[in-house]
Amino acid sequence: MHATADTQETTSLHGLIDLGRYPIDELESPTGRELIESCRRQLNDDGCVVLKNFVPEAALARLERETERLSPQAHYNQTETNPYNNAGDPELPPSHPLNRFDDRTNGFVAGDRIDGDTIIRQVYEHPGFQRFIGAVVGMEEIHRYADPLADLVVNVLREGCQHPWHYDTNEFIVTMMTRQSHRGGRFEYAPGIRSPEGENFEAVEKVIDGDRSRLKSLDLQPGDLQVFFGRYSLHRVTPVEGDKERHTVIFAYAKEPGFIGRPERAERIFGRMAPIHERMLENGTNRTDSLAD
Numbered sequence: 001m002h003a004t005a006d007t008q009e010t011t012s013l014h015g016l017i018d019l020g021r022y023p024i025d026e027l028e029s030p031t032g033r034e035l036i037e038s039c040r041r042q043l044n045d046d047g048c049v050v051l052k053n054f055v056p057e058a059a060l061a062r063l064e065r066e067t068e069r070l071s072p073q074a075h076y077n078q079t080e081t082n083p084y085n086n087a088g089d090p091e092l093p094p095s096h097p098l099n100r101f102d103d104r105t106n107g108f109v110a111g112d113r114i115d116g117d118t119i120i121r122q123v124y125e126h127p128g129f130q131r132f133i134g135a136v137v138g139m140e141e142i143h144r145y146a147d148p149l150a151d152l153v154v155n156v157l158r159e160g161c162q163h164p165w166h167y168d169t170n171e172f173i174v175t176m177m178t179r180q181s182h183r184g185g186r187f188e189y190a191p192g193i194r195s196p197e198g199e200n201f202e203a204v205e206k207v208i209d210g211d212r213s214r215l216k217s218l219d220l221q222p223g224d225l226q227v228f229f230g231r232y233s234l235h236r237v238t239p240v241e242g243d244k245e246r247h248t249v250i251f252a253y254a255k256e257p258g259f260i261g262r263p264e265r266a267e268r269i270f271g272r273m274a275p276i277h278e279r280m281l282e283n284g285t286n287r288t289d290s291l292a293d
């Protein structure tokens, strides 16, 4: 029984993931364990691991077409945000990191537009992939979002779009680049610049002012998979230049099963709600978990 299920899992990812290099279908094998160990080491060292060419060369054209086809459906939202995603502090000087607001304009294609036969959804929904991510981030269990809009999302950055310096509220983020811009659109981060012990505002201010001495910069390419711990590493995506959009796919997971984002958030990010969000509003129920957006 078990062997059959495994075989089916493996078959479905064949050609979509480089299983020779990344044997996520055989996590218990020596090469599977080595892969997990190596990813965990890198995450532990600087909060980031990139699996180059996770999607093999032969499937790249198809991968790129998937998000190209979807990107016209992106909903754009614009905000002015500081690194902490809060309202800032008028008591502090304008140069303080808490008062450094910058433009964030992003497009998002919701998960209900992403069909089951796409590479990105097949990877996202594959139990082996989920086990692999759980093992890499060191969590016994992770669960796919039950939110039909926010489970799997295409993030579209057209010319001029950027993610200014910020921290994430989630523990970790899993992304795959499917299309790179001509220029700009680089992911940069300052590994472990803050910690549970302190904000390190002085160093953060320097980074925002242009100090690059502690920065790492990634040359992400289509087919690369990235796992990133963004709570302690300040990071950004530099403004996209040129008429070629930058596309990344966000694979969303939660610690608890059944996660659904708030209706207002769906409205803000995707410009609409799913039926489940409408029902939440009607029933006056909101999320009961304590997960941050």
Ligand SMILES: O=C(O)CCC(=O)C(=O)O
Binding pocket: 155, 163, 168, 173, 175, 187, 230, 235, 236, 237, 248
């Ligand atoms: O698009 C990326 O590479 C990272 C985006 C990011 O930092 C985020 O969504 O919080």
Ligand SMILES: [Fe+2]
Binding pocket: 166, 167, 168, 230, 235
């Ligand atoms: Fe982020």
